[in-house]
Amino acid sequence: MGERADMDEEEHHESVIDWSSLLSAADDPEMEELLRSPLDTAIHVLREGREIQKLSAIRTFADLLDTEGEKAIELVLPLIQKVLEEETANLDIHCEAAVTYKNIFRNTKLTSRFTGLTDIILSGILRNVARQKDNLSAAAWLETLVEVLDNVPLPAIKDSILPVALSQAEPTQRVQRRVIATKLIEKLCTVLPALDVRKELAPCAQMLAQDPNANVRGSIAQRLGFIAQSLHNANDCGTLLLPCLIELCKDDDVGVREAILNTVAICLPHFSKESSKSAIIPLLKKSTEQAVFLQDETLSVVAKNLGQWIYNLKVSV
Numbered sequence: 041m042g043e044r045a046d047m048d049e050e051e052h053h054e055s056v057i058d059w060s061s062l063l064s065a066a067d068d069p070e071m072e073e074l075l076r077s078p079l080d081t082a083i084h085v086l087r088e089g090r091e092i093q094k095l096s097a098i099r100t101f102a103d104l105l106d107t108e109g110e111k112a113i114e115l116v117l118p119l120i121q122k123v124l125e126e127e128t129a130n131l132d133i134h135c136e137a138a139v140t141y142k143n144i145f146r147n148t149k150l151t152s153r154f155t156g157l158t159d160i161i162l163s164g165i166l167r168n169v170a171r172q173k174d175n176l177s178a179a180a181w182l183e184t185l186v187e188v189l190d191n192v193p194l195p196a197i198k199d200s201i202l203p204v205a206l207s208q209a210e211p212t213q214r215v216q217r218r219v220i221a222t223k224l225i226e227k228l229c230t231v232l233p234a235l236d237v238r239k240e241l242a243p244c245a246q247m248l249a250q251d252p253n254a255n256v257r258g259s260i261a262q263r264l265g266f267i268a269q270s271l272h273n274a275n276d277c278g279t280l281l282l283p284c285l286i287e288l289c290k291d292d293d294v295g296v297r298e299a300i301l302n303t304v305a306i307c308l309p310h311f312s313k314e315s316s317k318s319a320i321i322p323l324l325k326k327s328t329e330q331a332v333f334l335q336d337e338t339l340s341v342v343a344k345n346l347g348q349w350i351y352n353l354k355v356s357v
Contacts, residue, residue, distance in 0.1 A: 046293050071152055079108050079115065086119040091133070094115050095124055098136045102144050105154075113154060121164055125171065134168070134177040138184040141165055145188045162192060166200055175214050182208065182220040189227045197231060204238060215253045222248060222259040229263075229270040237270045242280040249284040254293035261288045261299035265306030274312040281307065282319055289327050301327060301341045308352035315351055 046269050076084065082104055085093040098120055105112045120137060127133045144150060145161045165184055174177040182204075189201060205224035208217045225241050225248075232241070245267055248260040264284060285307065288300035304324065311320060326347070333337040 043285060073209040078104055079111055082116050083119060086123055095136050098140055101140050106150060116241055119170040124168055129174055137266045138180040138196050142184045142187050146191055169204060175216055179216050179220060186223045189298040190279050202228060207242055214348040215255060217233055218251060218256045219259045222263055226263040226266045234270060234272045237267060238276050241268055246284055249288055254296055256292060257288065258296045258299040261296055261303055265303045268310040274310060277310045278312055282315055286323055294338060297338050301338055301345060305345050305352060321353060339351055
């Protein structure tokens with residue numbers, strides 16, 4: 041009988057719920073972390089997490105957006121922006137966020153599900169461009185702007201992105217920003233009307249063609265062809281671009297001369313017959329003679345492009 045009583049007592053103890061253990065487990069930080077939803081985890085990490093955790097939360101935000109929808113936009117996206125504001129000097133976080141924003145913006149399947157998402161993302165990119173003082177982080181956001189521009193509506197391009205491009209081209213900006221401004225100009229030429237190209241972008245290109253830094257001059261030299269194509273007017277090309285072409289072909293830096301000589305063939309069809317006869321032919325003749333005399337890197341560029349120059353000039357003249 042005694043053994044039977046002991047067994048009954050053990051079974052009774054085993055069947056009793058140990059509430060104190062369960063309650064203490066509920067207060068365990070590790071258990072609390074395991075029980076959080078993906079949305080709550082992202083919120084917690086962005087508020088209190090370590091850098092590596094924040095990077096992960098930013099990297100996976102698109103997945104969270106796909107599953108959580110509007111809640112992720114309302115609760116998590118503002119926290120990402122707050123982290124970017126607080127971590128102004130953290131290049132890793134800014135680069136990670138820039139890639140995430142770009143991928144979301146270009147994911148039309150995702151953005152079509154949420155009204156206004158592209159406006160929110162674009163606004164975030166523009167705020168980060170304006171606020172960021174660190175040159176490398178700023179470059180990451182400017183490059184992001186270049187890459188998403190094709191997906192931005194024309195009114196937003198005129199109102200928001202064109203002013204950024206013009207401001208980044210100012211001589212007071214760092215060299216890297218001025219170089220990225222030339223990339224923005226190239227992109228803008230493909231989407232803006234010819235009138236805006238003539239009034240805003242061509243004068244900006246003229247300024248960049250006279251930049252004191254050879255990297256900037258070389259970068260805009262590569263893009264004069266896009267401006268010529270976008271102007272759709274031989275007179276405007278002669279007035280606005282021909283002086284740039286002449287100056288860049290005479291540049292002291294061989295890299296700049298290489299860049300502009302590679303661009304000439306694209307520009308030629310857009311100049312008038314008079315400009316070709318009076319300016320382009322003498323310019324190319326002099327550039328060819330100089331390349332032969334100096335035996336520098338421009339000689340191979342002349343050799344590569346000479347046939348195209350002759351063909352285009354024969355057609356236009």
